[in-house]
Amino acid sequence: MDRLETRELAYFLAVADELHFGRAADGLGITQPALSKTIRQLERRLGVALFERTSRAVTLTEPGHVLAHEARTALDAVSAATERTRRAGTRDPRLILAMKPGGDAGLLPAILAAYQHEPDVLQIEVVFGGDRARMVREGQADAALLYTPSDDARGLDTEMLLSEAPLAVLPASHPLAHRATLRMADLTDENLHKHDPAGDSAKGSISELMHLIALGRTVAVLPQSLTTPLREDLTTVPVTDIPPSVLQLAWPAHSTSLSVAALARAAAKAAAADNTSPSAIRSLRGTAR
Amino acid sequence: MDRLETRELAYFLAVADELHFGRAADGLGITQPALSKTIRQLERRLGVALFERTSRAVTLTEPGHVLAHEARTALDAVSAATERTRRAGTRDPRLILAMKPGGDAGLLPAILAAYQHEPDVLQIEVVFGGDRARMVREGQADAALLYTPSDDARGLDTEMLLSEAPLAVLPASHPLAHRATLRMADLTDENLHKHDPAGDSAKGSISELMHLIALGRTVAVLPQSLTTPLREDLTTVPVTDIPPSVLQLAWPAHSTSLSVAALARAAAKAAAADNTSPSAIRSLRGTAR
DNA sequence: CGCGACCAATAGCCTGAAGGAATGGACCGG
DNA sequence: CCGGTCCATTCCTTCAGGCTATTGGTCGCG
Numbered sequence: 001m002d003r004l005e006t007r008e009l010a011y012f013l014a015v016a017d018e019l020h021f022g023r024a025a026d027g028l029g030i031t032q033p034a035l036s037k038t039i040r041q042l043e044r045r046l047g048v049a050l051f052e053r054t055s056r057a058v059t060l061t062e063p064g065h066v067l068a069h070e071a072r073t074a075l076d077a078v079s080a081a082t083e084r085t086r087r088a089g090t091r092d093p094r095l096i097l098a099m100k101p102g103g104d105a106g107l108l109p110a111i112l113a114a115y116q117h118e119p120d121v122l123q124i125e126v127v128f129g130g131d132r133a134r135m136v137r138e139g140q141a142d143a144a145l146l147y148t149p150s151d152d153a154r155g156l157d158t159e160m161l162l163s164e165a166p167l168a169v170l171p172a173s174h175p176l177a178h179r180a181t182l183r184m185a186d187l188t189d190e191n192l193h194k195h196d197p198a199g200d201s202a203k204g205s206i207s208e209l210m211h212l213i214a215l216g217r218t219v220a221v222l223p224q225s226l227t228t229p230l231r232e233d234l235t236t237v238p239v240t241d242i243p244p245s246v247l248q249l250a251w252p253a254h255s256t257s258l259s260v261a262a263l264a265r266a267a268a269k270a271a272a273a274d275n276t277s278p279s280a281i282r283s284l285r286g287t288a289r
Numbered sequence: 290m291d292r293l294e295t296r297e298l299a300y301f302l303a304v305a306d307e308l309h310f311g312r313a314a315d316g317l318g319i320t321q322p323a324l325s326k327t328i329r330q331l332e333r334r335l336g337v338a339l340f341e342r343t344s345r346a347v348t349l350t351e352p353g354h355v356l357a358h359e360a361r362t363a364l365d366a367v368s369a370a371t372e373r374t375r376r377a378g379t380r381d382p383r384l385i386l387a388m389k390p391g392g393d394a395g396l397l398p399a400i401l402a403a404y405q406h407e408p409d410v411l412q413i414e415v416v417f418g419g420d421r422a423r424m425v426r427e428g429q430a431d432a433a434l435l436y437t438p439s440d441d442a443r444g445l446d447t448e449m450l451l452s453e454a455p456l457a458v459l460p461a462s463h464p465l466a467h468r469a470t471l472r473m474a475d476l477t478d479e480n481l482h483k484h485d486p487a488g489d490s491a492k493g494s495i496s497e498l499m500h501l502i503a504l505g506r507t508v509a510v511l512p513q514s515l516t517t518p519l520r521e522d523l524t525t526v527p528v529t530d531i532p533p534s535v536l537q538l539a540w541p542a543h544s545t546s547l548s549v550a551a552l553a554r555a556a557a558k559a560a561a562a563d564n565t566s567p568s569a570i571r572s573l574r575g576t577a578r
Numbered sequence: 579c580g581c582g583a584c585c586a587a588t589a590g591c592c593t594g595a596a597g598g599a600a601t602g603g604a605c606c607g608g
Numbered sequence: 609c610c611g612g613t614c615c616a617t618t619c620c621t622t623c624a625g626g627c628t629a630t631t632g633g634t635c636g637c638g
Contacts, residue, residue, distance in 0.1 A: 003295050003296070003299065003364070003367060003368070003371070004295065004367055004370065004371055005294050005295050005296065006292050006293065006294055006295055006367075007292070007294065009367070009370065010292065046371065046374055046375055046378070047375060047378065048374055048375060048377070048378030049378070050374075061378075062377055062378075063374050063375075063377040063378040065377075066373050066374050066377040067370060067373075067374040067377075069543070069545060070366070070369060070370035070373050070374065070428075071370050073366055073370075073543050074363070074366035074367045074369070074370045075292070076366075077359075077362055077363035077365075077366040077367075078292060078293055078295075078298070078363045078366075078367075079292070080359060080363070081293065081298065081356060081359035081360050081362075081363045082292070082293055082335065084355050084356075084359050085335055085337055085339075085352050085355050085356040085359065086335055086336060086337060086352075088337070088351055088352040088354075088355040088356075089335070089336065089337030089338070089350075089351075089352040139359075154446065154542045154543050155444065155542035155543050156542075157443065253443045253444035253445075253542065254358070254362050254443045254444050256358060
């Protein structure tokens with residue numbers, strides 16, 4: 001049983017994404033016949049049909065769907081191997097922590113401070129990125145601050161730092177502003193701005209959003225940490241029927257790095273201290289699953 | 290930045306394991322110069338030295354150690370892709386559950402029964418294997434019953450089923466047999482049989498071990514479920530300073546299979562029912578970490 | 579029905595990279 | 609200083625991956 005090559009997996013994924021041999025070949029910088037031949041050979045080697053082809057359309061078979069999924073994680077693992085090996089070879093290795101701007105719930109200074117007291121510390125470099133889970137999976141970062149359920153931390157080890165109740169942000173004058181709690185159904189009439197953590201780009205986007213809310217143009221549901229400090233003319237109401245946003249530190253599941261372990265300990269310590277501080281009204285549990 | 294090929298990773302691992310180009314090449318079925326050339330090229334592509342060579346000895350550099358680790362998980366992921374795709378192509382796909390004989394703490398019947406009531410069920414096939422975590426990682430099994438800390442479940446999703454206190458098994462006449470609890474230090478004088486879950490082969494090994502204990506030839510520390518039923522002439526005493534053996538169901542971290550999800554639900558349900566049953570004296574927490 | 583557009587598969591050829599055989603060079607032990 | 613060990617280098621061969629050109633099947637449209 002010979003082993004698949006990453007080239008074959010990458011070629012397959014190109015076709016699986018495009019569902020079109022010609023365009024996929026273009027994207028790969030090779031010609032269509034070469035690609036067709038490779039995919040055919042892949043199917044022969046696996047003993048399984050991956051695509052259903054007609055001269056009009058290409059679709060994935062059931063095994064094709066499985067391979068599309070598995071191939072992605074396998075290629076991620078190969079990329080990670082390259083990346084981490086390269087980084088291990090640099091003169092002064094750093095610990096790269098991925099987060100999104102403001103995505104630390106104010107916890108980062110405490111984490112960094114606690115980290116300095118750990119053994120086996122490296123210089124920490126904070127980088128900002130969109131798909132932070134992927135950065136960790138591909139080895140571009142050693143750890144990341146993620147929010148579940150919006151980020152997908154599967155395949156990573158995680159340490160839960162804090163759980164934040166989702167808050168609806170409303171104008172102080174809004175009819176629902178006096179309610180003790182809300183359900184999502186209460187907000188269906190509003191022009192709801194669904195918070196998409198992955199899509200955030202500029203740092204100003206939150207304050208812009210707040211501005212729009214104050215103008216009555218929209219309302220939003222955000223994790224608590226993003227709502228402070230809150231403008232005078234806005235108010236927040238907990239939403240009870242969506243799961244809380246959980247901030248967690250994530251790192252590669254098979255990590256053996258002492259530095260990453262130290263960071264995890266530091267983060268846990270900082271989060272524990274924060275959770276017991278009087279200013280925090282946290283760990284409200286959502287009801288949805 | 291071109292992508293590494295699995296061939297390169299496999300060749301590298303062969304050398305990393307043997308620390309000898311000639312023997313590694315033998316094992317791979319190629320000649321030594323071909324292997325040397327490939328490794329050199331790999332080092333050039335990564336921009337990093339992987340081995341320290343003298344004509345007398347070959348050793349891994351620091352980046353080499355990193356790659357050895359990363360390459361293994363990457364190759365596992367590729368194997369898993371192959372394996373799962375092939376299995377998805379078989380006529381009637383089954384759900385393969387890996388365990389070791391007797392390694393279910395008596396929970397398997399309840400799990401299977403609960404599973405039948407779930408939606409999206411497949412036929413379950415139980416297989417026995419030594420390195421069950423690896424079987425899941427490589428796609429030879431869809432789920433496994435593992436014991437932590439002896440099995441390494443990193444990189445897998447898990448559901449904790451039950452936690453068992455470690456019990457010292459002694460002849461009833463043993464001087465320590467009357468103690469309420471023991472520490473490992475108490476047993477240093479004995480000819481202690483360290484339980485190695487991975488090394489278990491035949492089903493008879495436990496009863497043979499019990500026989501040896503009854504003869505006073507050895508004593509053993511085992512998770513509770515392996516000690517029942519207990520011979521008349523033996524007794525057990527909890528050991529407090531080693532971590533409890535935790536039985537868990539593990540499956541690939543990035544699984545999207547409805548059937549695996551159903552099995553996880555079923556196992557959780559069966560374990561919950563078992564934990565509340567009067568016969569169980571479980572979840573004793575160990576103190577070690 | 580016939581024609582063109584579209585798209586994957588096939589055929590035939592070429593190039594480069596993987597591998598083999600022979601050899602060189604460094605090191606060590608006797 | 610010689611022989612053995614082991615990795616690197618050189619040179620040659622083979623074949624798999626890629627390209628161009630073409631075929632064959634299907635759909636849409638006049």
